[in-house]
Amino acid sequence: MENAANGGSEIDSKSQRKASITRVIFDMDGLLLDTEKFYTEVQENILARYNKTFDWSLKAKMMGKKAIEAARVFVEETGIGDKLTAEDFLVQREDMLKHMFPTSELMPGASRLIRHLHANGVPICVATGSHRRHFELKTQRHGELFSLMHHIVLGDDPEVKQGKPSPDVFLAAARRFEGEPVDPHDILVFEDAPSGVLAAKNAGMSVVMVPDPRLDSSYHEIADQVLSSLLDFIPKDWGLPPFKD
Numbered sequence: 001m002e003n004a005a006n007g008g009s010e011i012d013s014k015s016q017r018k019a020s021i022t023r024v025i026f027d028m029d030g031l032l033l034d035t036e037k038f039y040t041e042v043q044e045n046i047l048a049r050y051n052k053t054f055d056w057s058l059k060a061k062m063m064g065k066k067a068i069e070a071a072r073v074f075v076e077e078t079g080i081g082d083k084l085t086a087e088d089f090l091v092q093r094e095d096m097l098k099h100m101f102p103t104s105e106l107m108p109g110a111s112r113l114i115r116h117l118h119a120n121g122v123p124i125c126v127a128t129g130s131h132r133r134h135f136e137l138k139t140q141r142h143g144e145l146f147s148l149m150h151h152i153v154l155g156d157d158p159e160v161k162q163g164k165p166s167p168d169v170f171l172a173a174a175r176r177f178e179g180e181p182v183d184p185h186d187i188l189v190f191e192d193a194p195s196g197v198l199a200a201k202n203a204g205m206s207v208v209m210v211p212d213p214r215l216d217s218s219y220h221e222i223a224d225q226v227l228s229s230l231l232d233f234i235p236k237d238w239g240l241p242p243f244k245d
């Protein structure tokens with residue numbers, strides 16, 4: 001990867017890109033909604049009960065995954081599996097998360113980009129590891145914006161056998177666009193999590209990664225483009241209609 005000389009908005013760039021995109025798939029947690037901070041806070045809190053600290057190397061392994069898959073990583077990596085099962089971890093976590101999720105806020109640039117693509121007739125959807133109940137809590141205040149999505153594929157969808165980094169959720173999302181089957185190369189995915197970027201590449205799609213700055217930069221390598229914010233996305237780089245503002 002080469003460094004872009006554009007004031008730092010594009011963290012890394014690749015010289016050979018970019019596909020001509022006809023469809024866009026958005027991740028949700030940490031990409032459209034500022035919800036990863038809730039998971040971090042709750043997991044720090046639970047680990048403190050065992051005199052352990054939560055760090056970003058563990059966060060990187062959990063984020064983007066289905067709840068039970070992330071929970072297994074949590075108890076195994078922290079070595080507390082003999083004291084707390086993955087299932088009990090989810091129960092403890094839930095008591096706190098259910099009060100936090102309804103306060104979820106949009107990430108910078110999310111509304112602008114969704115509204116721009118929708119207004120220009122680009123089919124858009126969401127593919128998230130979140131299950132139905134959490135999705136409903138997180139999007140309580142954002143129903144109108146999410147209604148612009150052609151469809152939404154959730155982590156507990158029957159077609160999503162395995163969570164990210166399996167490509168299941170992105171392939172299911174691709175199948176649900178209207179019309180002829182879409183070539184994965186014509187789909188652009190926006191992701192924040194290492195497992196999500198890998199899932200999109202496993203599905204044969206292009207990926208723009210918008211990572212938390214605390215995530216180790218080694219996780220940027222497989223993304224096609226890495227941005228500091230959705231506000232820095234340039235649609236015409238990907239053959240998409242340009243912003244007019």
Ligand SMILES: O=P(O)(O)OC[C@H](O)CO
Nearest residue numbers: 028029063064128129130
């Ligand atoms: O990032 P998402 O939207 O796939 O969500 C995954 C988990 O619910 C949170 O890491």
Ligand SMILES: [Mg+2]
Nearest residue numbers: 027029030192
């Ligand atoms: Mg995410």
